[in-house]
Amino acid sequence: MTSTSRRAIVALALAATLGLAGCAPAAQGDGAEPTPTAGGTLTYGRLASANDLDLHTQITANNAFAIDKIFESLVSFDEHGKIIDWLAKNHEISADGLTYTFTLRDGLKYSDGTDVKAADVKFSLDRNLAKEGPLALTAPISEIATDDAAGTVVITLSEAYTPFLSELTSFSAGVVPKDFGGKTEEAFFKAPVGTGPFAIGEWDPAGDLNLVKNEHYWQDGKPLLDGLDYVFVADDNQLLQRLNAGQIDAIEQVPAANAESVEKGDATQLLKSDSWAIEQIFFNTQKPEFADVHVRRAVAQALDLPGITQATTFGTARAASSLIPPAIEYSAADAFDAEPVLSHDVDAAKQELAKSAFKDGFEATMLIPSGNSARAQIAQVVQESLAKIGIDVQIESIDLASFRERFKAFDYDFMINSGQSDAPDPNGLVTFQADPEGFSNSFWTHYTNPEVTKLMHAGRTTADGPEREQIYTDIQRILASDVPYIPVYYSPNLHGTTAKVHGLESLPNGSVRFQDAWVEAK
Template sequence: MTPTPKRTIVALAIAATLALAGCAPAAGGNAGNDSGGGETPTAGGTLTYGRLASASDLDLHTQITANNAFAIDKIFETLVSFDEHGKIIDWLADSHEISADGLTYTFTLRDGLKYSDGSDVKAADVKFSLERNLAKAGPLTLTAPIANIATDDAARTVVITLDEPYTPFLSELTSFASGVMPTDFGGKTEEDYLKAPIGTGPFAVSAWDPAGDLNYVKNEHYWQDGKPLLDGLDYVFVADDNQLLQRLNAGQIDAIEQVPAANAESVDGGSATTLLNSDSWAIEQIFFNTQKPEFADKNVRRAIAQTLDLPGIAKATTFGTARAASALIPPAIEYSAADAHDEKPVLAHDVAAAKQELAKSGYPDGFTATMLIPSGNSARAQIAQIVQESLAEIGITVEIESIDLASFRERFKAFDYDFMINSGQSDAPDPNGLVTFQADPEGFSNSYWTHYTNPEVTKLMHEGRTTPDGPEREKIYLEIQQILAGDVPYIPVYYSPNLHGTTAKVHGLESLPNGSVRFQDAWLDAK
């Protein structure tokens, strides 16, 4: 989630203690479900993974939505990544160093890295890939003030020099959009290459229907010894979450990307199923199109925020799996104001106060607005119904429009909506990612397609990008969250946990806080 060039995204601060130290080496993941109660993992087999949306595009430099991102990251890998706790770790880089002045980053590639076709990965490929990222200026473009990228293939080094210290840079490099591809697409045209791209990831594309399923085959040249254990991974497109669950319970697919919260307990307690429940960097939210006169009125937005019982909504729609939100940044990300706002809400649930707030607006007698939601998502449908009933108490009539996911995305990106339910998602473990994506009026998404702007937030956002990690940076992000909670360009409803489901024969999945899953350690019971 990012803005246009020269605007920061996600970041991890350049702490003084890390100035000359590389992060810990990557380890194979077994977070999530276990390795079979002490059983020896078995190699082979194809795991079928059910998803609510198909992968429609595999260009790592132009995509952002989860349907594509979590397909792309199985093919392309980055110099550095993060583990299931959000800690940054070396990945394709064997080590990295940051100069004392914070201007020079030196990455040393692992020895013997190869692409899935067996060709060698070169340091020059990293330069080509990062420069293509910059040239495409897509939704997750590199936004650090990069002055130069120098490479040495013999020494396996990539040296990136910045014009000035830039706190978020290392975390920015963990995004899938910073993945490595061969220089000049390995001799193919860009179009042909992206139909079946080769990368360093654990899997390579074997068949792909952009409107349907995506089939992967094991990368025989993967850099993690003996991995992946699977011979293949099939992404199966099923447009409805209840149908996904039915197919999981019937054993027709091995795992599903999203378990409906209403069914989490049954999946967790099922004799033939397992629930993977972990913290995430996602927030379910209500977004206002502030180009609409009614929602351009801050008093209207504040009145709506005070009308909604967010703990009640979270309990009713997530069945105890999610925590009600009180600030933009989730608790799993540093500098979240959630605990402070829980204790002292900026706008507490108070219908009487909401009516007074609406009376201050230009619409004291209420109005009619349409809430846009994607079909096939039972939780959002339920949230919409609760919002409809709640806002009727203050004279606002809500009409609910439910459309297919592809059309939903087209509509809100064209600002063709009044207000909507959608999720915000950080791509890496720094608070700046969400703040930039949701509050930068010059960014790629224009404040998450709300058209919200506040000069003070913009000023603080820039300060947060250059302030070293520590108390001063924390103060900046706490202030930003305070302002956003009062301006209400969107209402964070609850912090969404990662709820993945598997059959009992699946082991070794690693659930990441950005919502993705790593499969290189996954294995299936041989029986």
């Protein structure tokens, strides 16, 4: 395995600790729960269209949560973040932690009816490694051996690697046919074939995506739906209006300000659950002002995070105090709430700024994506708060596609964005946000700290337990002091549906499973 692929991002997080507040089935005349019915199409409103379905090159939610409906991995996780067998009916790990043996389920087929073979798994994982994409496997894999007759895949590591099973739950570890079933890569990903509950129907990369039932899905009788339509609506308020009007069946994201009205509405339901996402303020440390740690610390102390959280999420979220959310193992959130690394203190913020090379203040532009009302509100509060310590903030709001292009090109001063885990282990978020040589260059902040890098590598090879917990606590403390980014709040999943929608499963990575979903006749 190359050193570059070792540096690629791994996904993160562990079990969501709070219970799932799901939608109760709508009551019918006699008070009994309605009987699930098969058929029909569910329309699902989203803020961004799916424009690329290559599982080994994508990372953003607009693509990831379409890809995971088409491709599936050997193992996955449930709504609480617990790792479960998926395409593999079972797996075994050797006592030394070096050998992982997976046995495929019997009779697995792709959506075109062809058989899934163990060799397909090797092809898929080898391509994952070769692409060195944003969610490439980082485990030290030395060999992948397969036996098509026995349906087994044996993966050998050169050294123990604690997050490996978690890595394999990512959508990027999904299985595709060997050699793309005889097609070119380009042709295959225009109409991909996978084992997921749905297959591609019609697709406009700049607009809507129509998914159709996989008639060969391995879960008997599923999916219940004949179709799943992803409808692109660029504004969260417009999404909500269309949900309330019954023009669409469900929406991916309910604005926090409207969560209560959706929950209490006669014709709507709120699906709320814990998540692995954190709303954050990110600094471009290539900018002289934000390269100065005293400036970053001053900004952190000038912001009242609990106040911002309450004002912008209406009590739906928890103010953040550490990088790793409380829904993830080894989070320091509770400890840092009790003893903050940096507290809200305007006088202390002014003193901190006075230690910097910019003691007289400066101008900076905060970049945010348009169509997101919560981020617009946060930006306004930041603007007002930093004015008190002499920092003049201008707000630049641009469309989501341009926003992504800009920050990935380091063409920004500071911005509001979210960090998101894709699979269960604390290593992933740390790798994505603190590895200067990784895919995202510390989430496009250009932050580097040799001590954090050292601890990050130690966390990957240390077995779960108190020693590993201390490693991640130390990492979180250093990041909270260096402030390459400010975790603002831990974002819950807030999905909205009409009262006629049932069976959605909200996952902590922000995705939704639809194989059990059904819609009452309209």
